[in-house]
Amino acid sequence: MRRLVGAVGGAVAVAVAGCVAGLLCLGPAAARPEATAPAAATGPATTAGTDDAGRAPGAGVRAGAGDTVGAARRRTEAFPGDPAAWSGLARAAIEQARTTLDAGPLDTADRALRRSLALDGDANYAAVTGQGMLANARHEFAAAREHGVRGTRMAPDRPDAYAVLADAEIQLGHYPQARAAVQRLLDIAPASAAYSRAAYDLETHGRPGDAAIALRRAVDSAATPDERAFAEARLGDLLGSGGDPDAAERHYRRALDAAPAHPYAQAGIARVAAARGRTEEARARYAELVARTPLPQFLLEAVELRRASGDPGRGGEGAALAAQVRLARADGGPVDPHLALYAADHGDPGVAVELMRREWAHTRSVIVADALGWALHRAGRDAEALPYAVRAAGTGWRNVMFRYHRGVIEQELGRPEAARHLREAAALNPYYSPPAPHRADRNG
Template sequence: MSAVVVGVVFLVAAVGAFYTATVDDGVAAEQAQGPTVDPFTASIENAQQRLREVPGDYTTWAQLGTAYVEQARVTADPTYYDKADGALRESLTLRPEGNDAALTGQGALANARHDFAAAAELATQALAVNEYNSTAWGVLTDARTQLGDYAGATEALGRMLELKPGLASFTRASYDAELHGDLAGARSALEQALETTQGGAGEAFCRTYLGALAFSTGDLDEAAAQYTAGLEAAPGDPALLLGLARVDAARGDVDAAVEGFRTVVNAQPLPEHLVEFGAYLESQGRAEEAEQQFALVDTVRALFAANGASDDLTTALFAADHGDPAEALAAAQAEFDRRQNIDSHDALAWALHAAGRDTEALPHAQQATALGGASALFLYHRGVIEAALGQGDQARATLVSALDANPYFSPLHAPRAEALLESLGGRP
């Protein structure tokens, strides 16, 4: 969601990508056995046991592959991608025709690897087999969102909601509403999703994004309340701890923020988590500690690349922020060539700005903020570019919009936005 300060979450194409049919089964097992049971591990173990007994069960092979995709997200271990790929291929080997479950799983895997065009194609193939497959509609929703086909994503989401209103569809509805600037609708959809859960992973997921939604509007108290409630349902959940670290950082509680960020990167050493922690340390003048986090980014990124996943978006933003415009442009252009959505427009705009090409950057910055739910970070980027082009009045208005949306949007860039605004004459 828009509370994420740097890049996109590496393993999740969209907020609604969390749940699939297989994972719902795991959550059901968790709720039956108690909150100490990891639903993803439960799904995997149940599938593996079934396949030891019935190795030709193509449906269970598909479920196992999908569970591996989710386990990769939870553990930040990309080696699960190859396991997922193998299980899904086995399912299709056993049942090459009419196997919408395996095609849907492959679509989810493609989304996780950021191959969104392939994900859309696989979801479409699955729906050609079974147009009532709500999970396939969800995969298609995610892929279209990331490809910048927002109207198509809303259409696919509507079909999913008709077929299976519940946790997976309501969370996607929330993200769709937020993208279009309907924050009340986004909150309402998450509250509906929360009503379908019974604690554990489902509640933690909903509260993670209720907290993120509150944080994105600068409501620190509500964000903290949601994250804290989520941790009661799922103690130690890294996404919730990350949210609390952001709140602590915004409140100026440096020790708590550093401890929180450190816990998150130890549990989930994803590139965007390492970059965010490093950026926070950098904002506190702790450059040497920041570099220690940044030094790990390339290693982790290489591990994901070796398992078929790419993240040029985070690379572009990081390079643009840290004085490497050539790398920023190369990564941003590569991402933009794959998909033209608001995230890639923003990254390309910021990379072009870093390279001193603000005239080219501005149309991309305008596209990044045109959908209705523009993030404070995107608005800040646009305001900086407008200021660089001598559009003082417009830059002031844009920077005010960024800071009014969320004065805590970035520990590095929010103070810079304030300083730039003052240099331009302050608020209109």
């Protein structure tokens, strides 16, 4: 089944280069001089992680998130004229949205930032970077980029604006600019958030070994259980995508030791169970996970596990995804690529094309390119699909799903390179299996 120990679904966490080859000089881990809050939060139509919506460094579930918001709110009540108190409430709310995978607190953050800026609209670095974090969380990446640039100009030696800028640039498909922003972030604050972003860029650019080094530094420099859990879960994803479920499981379990309710680690354990043929265990784990956290990535993995195990129905997970697809079409907002992949493979490919064309107008990452290309293929428009599949491969990411999708599209077009790309997909991860309707393509 797709992505069950396969391709990493794309995080907003972005990054840079060269632990080994030296594109970036990843120095020794150090305590961070200033909290560098990751920029992505998630909501019903945005995967933290992956999804292309963006698992930001530290994404998980933390029991104390609400307590932090409550403390920040009490500070605004005690000091209603203090712009820093209001920007602090905004950041706490964004953190709560990120850690609970619930977009509701983002409205609180928006109101708090407006109040902070009303009190100090001239040199309010915390509010400007908060605006960038909020914009990234809402998938308003062009606006986030503007706030990030403004923040770096206001305070070139403070890290938060570079984190905002890096996250926005990678979602816009501006990979060299993202790399530059993360290099600067590493220079200023070589801590867990910076190393996690570095790891994502390294992986995206075909350097999984260096990405693993960066993630281990992210673990070692983690300042909170959430940061540690995020880095451990990402290590699990990285190793799982390379076809090593045993190593992946070790890191997922370490993530759960740090943050017992971490949803991406829980999903990782389910993927490992599925890869090892423990189908009933995997289904039970997904059922528990999606009951609490019905993100498109988790729902789609559960649907594809069901199909791979011979169940032709979609179950409640399919019904939930279909409802989310309808909502995405109606609200005109950001589109999680997992919704488009669901529509392409299990619903209406024309709807998948519609959704991803809309997302492509705002978001030009390789993950969106792959999803749009696959949607066009499933709609029978392979000549249109191929340029997007090629673009998805442009950074060199050794992503089994990207490689498989490109091979299938090329095969439909009679391209001689199709067989090579399909073989490469199989070699990258022997546990990867496409949805049942497409297996003949792979073996053909």
